[in-house]
Amino acid sequence: MKAKITITLKDGVLDPQGKAIERALKGLGFDGVFDVRQGKEIELKLDETDEAAARAKAEEMCRKLLANPVMENYAIEITA
Template sequence: MKARIKVTLKNGVLDPQGKAIENALSALGFDGVDDVRQGKYLELDIAETDEACARTRVEEMCEKLLANTVIENYDIELEAS
């Protein structure tokens, strides 16, 4: 089963990287761009075939390693492969 995970900063957490991208876009002439936030995107294959089991397992991975839940949210999408 294929898992796609988006890890994003929580609202209110400063995102200097996003701010830098916003400034760079503006310097390149892209106006009207606001509120840029950068996160991480992960794809992985998991041997689990049951969707509920797979979700629990991936959530556990996010809590333990993939996301810092103090400042980050994660969002999991699963797709049978």
């Protein structure tokens, strides 16, 4: 199965990269852009056939390494 893990900064955590992107977008003439936040996406394949088992494994990976709960949230999407 495939797991797509989206990691985003928690609300209230300063995101200078998002701010720089926002400034660049405004510089290009995109008015009305605000609250730009940059995250990351990790894709991986798992040799699991059961969706619940794959999700549990991805959860554990997020907790142990992929995300830092001090500053980040994560969302997991499992597909065949």
